[in-house]
Amino acid sequence: MRRNLIIVAALTALSVLAYFTISRLAAAEAKEPEARNRRGRGKPNHLIGEKSPYLLQHAYNPVAWYPWGEAAFAKARKESKPIFLSIGYSTCHWCHVMEKESFSNPGIAAVMNKYLVSIKVDREERPDVDGIYMAAATGAGWGGGWPLSMWLTPELKPFFGGTYFPPDARFGRPGFKQILERVAEVWKTRREDVRSDAERVAKALEQYSRVEGRSGPLNPEALDKAFAGYKESFVSSKGGFGGAPKFPMPVNQNFLLRYYARSKDKKALDMVAHALKEMAKGGIYDQVGGGFHRYSTDDKWHIPHFEKMLYDNAQLAANYLDAYQATKDPEFARVARETLDYVLRDMTHPEGGFYSAEDADSLPPELAGKVEDVGHEHRSEGAFYIWPKGELLRILGKDAGEIFSYRYGVEPGGNAESDPQGEFKGKNILYLAHTIPETARKFGKSEADVGRILEEAKRKVLEIRAARPRPQRDDKVLSDWNGLMISANARAAQILDDARYLDAAQKSAAFIRTRLYGEKANRLHRRWREGERKVSGLAVDYALLTQGLIDLYEATFDVEWLNWAVQLSEAQLKLFYDPEKGGFYQTAPGHDKNLLIRSMDDSDNVIPAASSVAALNFLRLAQFTDRKDFRQAAEKTLTRFGAQMAQQPRSLPQMLVALDYALSKTKQIIIAGNLQSPDTREMVRQVQSRFIPNKILMVVDEGKNKEAFLRWLPFLKGVGRIKGKATAYVCVDYACELPTNDPRTFETILDDKQPNGR
Amino acid sequence: MSLIARRAADFVRIRWKTLAGLAVVLAGGTMIGVLRGPHTEDFSEKPRPAADFALPDLTGKTVRLSDFKGQVVLVDFWATWCIPCIEELPDLKALYDKHKDRGFTIVGISIDDMGKEVVGPFVKENQVPYPILLAGLDPVEGFPVRGLPTAYLIDRRGFIVKKYFGFKFPEQLDKDVAAALSQGEP
Numbered sequence: 001m002r003r004n005l006i007i008v009a010a011l012t013a014l015s016v017l018a019y020f021t022i023s024r025l026a027a028a029e030a031k032e033p034e035a036r037n038r039r040g041r042g043k044p045n046h047l048i049g050e051k052s053p054y055l056l057q058h059a060y061n062p063v064a065w066y067p068w069g070e071a072a073f074a075k076a077r078k079e080s081k082p083i084f085l086s087i088g089y090s091t092c093h094w095c096h097v098m099e100k101e102s103f104s105n106p107g108i109a110a111v112m113n114k115y116l117v118s119i120k121v122d123r124e125e126r127p128d129v130d131g132i133y134m135a136a137a138t139g140a141g142w143g144g145g146w147p148l149s150m151w152l153t154p155e156l157k158p159f160f161g162g163t164y165f166p167p168d169a170r171f172g173r174p175g176f177k178q179i180l181e182r183v184a185e186v187w188k189t190r191r192e193d194v195r196s197d198a199e200r201v202a203k204a205l206e207q208y209s210r211v212e213g214r215s216g217p218l219n220p221e222a223l224d225k226a227f228a229g230y231k232e233s234f235v236s237s238k239g240g241f242g243g244a245p246k247f248p249m250p251v252n253q254n255f256l257l258r259y260y261a262r263s264k265d266k267k268a269l270d271m272v273a274h275a276l277k278e279m280a281k282g283g284i285y286d287q288v289g290g291g292f293h294r295y296s297t298d299d300k301w302h303i304p305h306f307e308k309m310l311y312d313n314a315q316l317a318a319n320y321l322d323a324y325q326a327t328k329d330p331e332f333a334r335v336a337r338e339t340l341d342y343v344l345r346d347m348t349h350p351e352g353g354f355y356s357a358e359d360a361d362s363l364p365p366e367l368a369g370k371v372e373d374v375g376h377e378h379r380s381e382g383a384f385y386i387w388p389k390g391e392l393l394r395i396l397g398k399d400a401g402e403i404f405s406y407r408y409g410v411e412p413g414g415n416a417e418s419d420p421q422g423e424f425k426g427k428n429i430l431y432l433a434h435t436i437p438e439t440a441r442k443f444g445k446s447e448a449d450v451g452r453i454l455e456e457a458k459r460k461v462l463e464i465r466a467a468r469p470r471p472q473r474d475d476k477v478l479s480d481w482n483g484l485m486i487s488a489n490a491r492a493a494q495i496l497d498d499a500r501y502l503d504a505a506q507k508s509a510a511f512i513r514t515r516l517y518g519e520k521a522n523r524l525h526r527r528w529r530e531g532e533r534k535v536s537g538l539a540v541d542y543a544l545l546t547q548g549l550i551d552l553y554e555a556t557f558d559v560e561w562l563n564w565a566v567q568l569s570e571a572q573l574k575l576f577y578d579p580e581k582g583g584f585y586q587t588a589p590g591h592d593k594n595l596l597i598r599s600m601d602d603s604d605n606v607i608p609a610a611s612s613v614a615a616l617n618f619l620r621l622a623q624f625t626d627r628k629d630f631r632q633a634a635e636k637t638l639t640r641f642g643a644q645m646a647q648q649p650r651s652l653p654q655m656l657v658a659l660d661y662a663l664s665k666t667k668q669i670i671i672a673g674n675l676q677s678p679d680t681r682e683m684v685r686q687v688q689s690r691f692i693p694n695k696i697l698m699v700v701d702e703g704k705n706k707e708a709f710l711r712w713l714p715f716l717k718g719v720g721r722i723k724g725k726a727t728a729y730v731c732v733d734y735a736c737e738l739p740t741n742d743p744r745t746f747e748t749i750l751d752d753k754q755p756n757g758r
Numbered sequence: 759m760s761l762i763a764r765r766a767a768d769f770v771r772i773r774w775k776t777l778a779g780l781a782v783v784l785a786g787g788t789m790i791g792v793l794r795g796p797h798t799e800d801f802s803e804k805p806r807p808a809a810d811f812a813l814p815d816l817t818g819k820t821v822r823l824s825d826f827k828g829q830v831v832l833v834d835f836w837a838t839w840c841i842p843c844i845e846e847l848p849d850l851k852a853l854y855d856k857h858k859d860r861g862f863t864i865v866g867i868s869i870d871d872m873g874k875e876v877v878g879p880f881v882k883e884n885q886v887p888y889p890i891l892l893a894g895l896d897p898v899e900g901f902p903v904r905g906l907p908t909a910y911l912i913d914r915r916g917f918i919v920k921k922y923f924g925f926k927f928p929e930q931l932d933k934d935v936a937a938a939l940s941q942g943e944p
Contacts (some may be wrong), residue, residue, distance in 0.1 A: 718837060735795060
């Protein structure tokens with residue numbers, strides 16, 4: 001066997017890459033100290049002209065980093081050097097570690113600069129690049145996760161990779177230095193072997209990118225099978241599905257809530273309610289400031305990794321809103337509100353766009369003013385969020401402090417059951433240890449009194465916390481993540497009837513429209529920061545923004561948002577759709593000629609696949625506009641993944657949501673009325689207070705909204721108020737109810753009961 | 759034919775989708791058929807005489823059911839905003855053309871609140887060949903309507919033999935009309 005020695009992994013696995021491999025990747029990301037930001041020290045590298053906060057974190061490394069682009073590729077070709085491609089994101093813990101240990105190390109940097117052309121990519125800016133090399137790494141058996149470390153030929157074909165490497169061999173991993181030297185050696189002595197390995201990986205990637213053999217008819221049994229799988233993996237004592245580390249995975253809740261609406265199987269709702277309650281009780285939820293951290297390292301949501309991601313908070317808020325609609329339990333509304341309020345307070349650009357993430361690490365408050373807080377040198381995990389009991393007692397006074405401590409599980413010596421990095425020593429991660437009644441009993445007070453004391457205590461703790469050194473915020477604005485947040489705010493406006501959320505959703509949509517969208521060309525961009533927009537929109541940008549706009553229409557009933565959703569959908573069909581087999585490619589043709597393949601996401605991860613989101617969008621828009629091509633695109637897309645849904649339903653929970661919609665008796669609810677008048681608003685409220693996921697809701701008045709709709713739906717001419725009162729026209733399942741202007745009759749219809757006829 | 763192919767075929771006509779209704783299990787566990795969704799009630803065992811009605815057509819002329827005595831009549835309640843009604847219009851036109859010379863007619867009764875103002879242009883644009891009457895939202899005695907479309911099939915003797923709720927599947931309707939026509943053919 002004269003196979004390349006450094007390439008130890010089996011390459012054959014790539015073509016049969018399991019559907020769900022990628023979904024496990026997120027779990028592979030690790031934890032540990034942090035990287036150093038050498039801003040202002042020494043000479044910057046080629047990243048200095050970038051806007052990505054993650055790339056800028058590396059701009060003063062001695063490594064001669066290049067951004068992804070022709071300058072780097074040309075240099076590699078010209079000098080016949082392999083490329084080192086390193087992909088991460090600003091809140092990625094191990095990325096910081098590797099930055100600090102290896103990329104800041106002048107000795108290592110010298111080796112890299114001598115033998116390699118080094119490229120840094122922010123995966124949040126370029127999920128397309130990330131997705132391709134992640135597929136290669138996992139498929140080739142090199143292991144996936146972030147930071148992703150890949151060695152490529154000058155033609156960008158990968159021949160070796162991995163994730164985090166320690167500078168010297170440890171944790172049973174080879175050292176980064178050794179690997180660098182070994183790569184330099186084999187590139188010099190056995191280049192043909194390396195190239196032939198790279199060819200094999202590239203070929204396997206090509207095979208993988210075809211997304212073949214997954215098609216099949218639309219089968220409702222896939223929904224039952226998925227449900228059975230969730231039931232099996234449900235952890236009844238601790239909430240959620242499976243063991244540690246635990247990710248909230250909002251798409252799971254999306255599916256189960258729809259399944260509940262379809263089957264009326266209470267177990268589906270119970271599992272969601274339980275999972276959401278346990279999450280909201282745990283340390284994964286920011287008990288004081290609202291919002292969710294990214295995941296927990298234990299199996300009961302207690303000890304989180306503290307980074308906060310916009311996509312989690314947007315989708316979880318929506319989960320809690322759905323659960324509130326389905327159960328009417330005000331606890332879910334509270335968590336949704338607090339989560340949205342966190343985003344509005346801490347994660348919103350003054351003109352409405354939503355920022356991306358907050359780091360896990362920050363300078364511990366006891367070091368504030370004592371050390372210089374540049375880079376990650378002194379920062380530690382969760383420092384912003386955790387408390388010594390003594391400090392809480394000082395802030396709150398002994399009485400309230402003890403009540404607060406009891407309620408939130410605060411202990412004198414700290415409460416973290418596991419603390420691998422020794423960062424939580426003597427400190428407490430707040431979680432709901434005791435209920436209000438328990439707390440009231442313990443302190444011999446009324447529940448009302450205890451409730452008041454705790455509210456006041458929370459307010460004080462939040463105020464003190466706000467003065468602590470903050471975790472770094474990744475303040476780039478991404479189209480897809482903003483789409484998720486527009487949805488969440490629009491849903492909140494519908495369900496909680498709070499104008500602040502409506503305003504936030506509209507402002508963000510307008511922000512994206514002015515800064516990330518070109519109306520003439522009808523093209524979307526992906527990323528905005530500091531006045532610069534960059535990266536052509538990917539399928540997932542179009543899909544998630546479109547979803548947000550449809551939800552925003554159903555909150556504002558301003559047809560302009562729907563109009564834009566239709567425009568984006570047309571662009572999507574043109575740019576990403578596979579007209580032959582259905583499904584949406586991640587990138588448009590000509591997006592970036594340097595990508596090895598044109599990939600199509602085939603699993604719903606923390607962020608759902610573009611095809612899944614698009615399928616549901618097109619089904620909904622087909623109803624709003626009577627566009628047959630929209631309906632066909634949705635059905636074809638679902639068909640492309642029909643067999644995958646039937647065999648591996650849990651790899652595609654969000655696509656199952658679209659499948660459920662396609663197979664169910666969707667309601668078309670049209671309210672003829674004027675939103676300024678109370679009778680119309682009351683009818684809208686009647687719809688929004690119910691969990692009816694498979695429906696479209698339109699309000700048509702005699703003004704511009706009706707005019708606009710008439711282009712799509714000429715039958716609306718005959719839809720009007722009866723006897724001057726708001727009137728509902730409901731069609732479902734090949735038949736229409738008689739129009740009604742009676743709120744009681746309307747409720748009967750919404751509840752699927754039979755109204756009296758005439 | 760695969761499920762998806764069949765469904766795609768459906769959509770040539772039925773744009774505003776959904777699979778036909780599944781049976782609903784009511785309390786006690788008895789399958790009593792669809793609560794919603796298209797279904798047919800058969801009165802042919804116990805036909806009852808249809809009440810007469812008198813309604814204006816688009817020109818203002820009064821038209822009565824009794825005007826069609828001796829014919830098989832499909833009395834079809836519909837509205838311009840009713841999506842399934844629009845979807846099935848081509849089927850109804852074809853049915854009318856096929857059987858009209860054998861003593862069959864369709865009488866469409868619009869329940870549009872806006873009446874002639876919207877029904878007139880609709881009928882013209884869609885070239886509806888059979889008589890259209892305007893009932894507005896007032897009930898027509900003897901013809902209860904719970905939702906749209908709702909249709910009654912009346913035999914040559916003036917007896918109601920079938921009632922259809924929701925989208926009418928064309929093959930079934932064609933068979934029913936043919937059967938009614940063959941009974942007591944002059």
